[in-house]
Amino acid sequence: MQQVQAVVARSKDAPVELVTITVPDPGPGEAVVRVQACGVCHTDLHYVQGGIGDDYPYLLGHEASGIVEAVGEGVSEVAPGDFVILNWRAVCGECRACRRGRPWYCFNTHNATQRMTLEDGTELTPALGIGAFAEKTLVAAGQCTKVDPAARPAAAGLLGCGVMAGIGAALNTGNVGRGDSVAVIGCGGVGMAAVVGADLAGAARIIAVDVDPRKLDRARELGATDAVNAREADPVEAIRALTGGFGADVVIDAVGRPEIWRQAFYARDLAGTVVLVGVPTPEMELTVPLLDVFGRGGSLKSSWYGDCLPSRDFPMLIDLYTRGRLPLDAFVSEEIGIGEIDDAFAKMHRGEVLRSVVVMAGSRA
Structure with missing residues (x-):
């Protein structure tokens, strides 16, 4: 296990805090990802405001890209060193939707089994099963989608939630x-x-x-x-x-x-x-x-997550992006540090940004 800096919400409507958390070594089917960039999404603010649940403390952040650092037993889809976009629809492959060939409707998506914790051992609830306002995070390996490493991390990570939801609403659902x-x-x-x-x-x-x-x-x-x-x-x-x-x-x-x-x-x-x-x-x-x-x-x-299948849609959209046909960079209004998230929430509320993106130290373009 290792200790990293991360942003948590301890209680409803409380200011977010930058704290030290413990990330376990990956177990079977899990992966540890070194986060490079993570968008500030309105869903994160919903967690802070208690609009999603009350399972505090929450480890915020979910619209992220990064590098796989380690994988657990049985993981074959990604390997250490892969550049990945994180997703919150790790499909099971076994439920009735998956068996019918409609995995984008998977009824049994899953997250990491182990929990990340505060230093005192308090278990954290990761936002959308990801928790990526952190230097490193633990996820199910199926939540990692390998894409072209030529993509700018701050732009690529936005496919992890909001941008994929909108593009998919038009392409997949509509x-x-x-x-x-x-x-x-x-x-x-x-x-x-x-x-x-x-x-x-x-x-x-x-x-x-x-x-x-x-x-x-x-x-x-x-x-x-x-x-x-x-x-x-x-x-x-x-x-x-x-x-x-x-x-x-x-x-x-x-x-x-x-x-x-x-x-x-x-x-x-x-x-x-x-x-x-x-x-x-x-x-x-x-x-x-x-x-x-x-x-x-x-x-x-x-349209839930743009009815996307990450393994199908993320690589295709990143390919369009690297060829200049998808303007992902236009969605990155600003790059900020991990300690500036409350300010980013305020800018989002005022409609001043499409996305503020937290870029980890050493990962700026």
């Missing part, structure tokens, strides 16, 4: 095709990635919707053909006007609120698709006339 019209409501990190995903898929019209003009300008830079400021125009009417009065083929809700989902529902064309990728909170409820659901046809989908 099945956006060449010539389609797509509307993305909410242009934070996930929504912006959905814009990029729609562009990769060859959508003819990509409509970005937000209340922040800065985000709309950024969405245009990343592939949106049109921008709608929801403070100035009704999004449903604006999307219909931009699509010949019909509505978009695919509408992606990257906010996760009932009123936004209803906008997405009524802004789609007949037989169109609504994709919910924004994460709602437990108390939220939705009421829609059932006749409208029946009469409009089409598909109403949820």
Whole structure:
């Protein structure tokens, strides 16, 4: 075992702390990864605020890339020295979804068996089973996806959560095709990635919707053909006007609120698709006339992690990135040190950044 610096949340709404933790040697099926970079995701703030659970103390961070340092018995998919992106969908290969050839729906994903601890032995709960605001972390080997080491760590790690969620919402869940019209409501990190995903898929019209003009300008830079400021125009009417009065083929809700989902529902064309990728909170409820659901046809989908299969999607997207076809660098608003996470949370809350990325000492580009 070894001791490293890491960021933890000890209790609800308390400031995060930089402390020393103990990382066990990897056991069977496990790997220790030297973290190079980790994005500051809104999910980490949800852990701090108690929005996910109360299993404190939490070891924060999950959008990460790094180098495999050691592996346990039986590990064959990665080896020491491999550059990897961490994921929170280590598929089991045995559940009913995996047996049906749909491992991206795996119902039995797994994490490391051993727990990392504080110096006094208190067990830590790693965010999304990863815990990567740390110099090193212990994960299940299946949570490591080997990719091209030529990729910039700060950019590559973002595929570990938000960017993959958005790209996958368009490519995998929404099945956006060449010539389609797509509307993305909410242009934070996930929504912006959905814009990029729609562009990769060859959508003819990509409509970005937000209340922040800065985000709309950024969405245009990343592939949106049109921008709608929801403070100035009704999004449903604006999307219909931009699509010949019909509505978009695919509408992606990257906010996760009932009123936004209803906008997405009524802004789609007949037989169109609504994709919910924004994460709602437990108390939220939705009421829609059932006749409208029946009469409009089409598909109403949820996108969990962009319905991705890391072993399939991460290498492909990194290949596009290294060939200049996927603008991952555009999502890195700033590189920060491990002691600057509270400030990054504040910038994220104010909408000033797509992603602040913690880059460990010695790993800066």
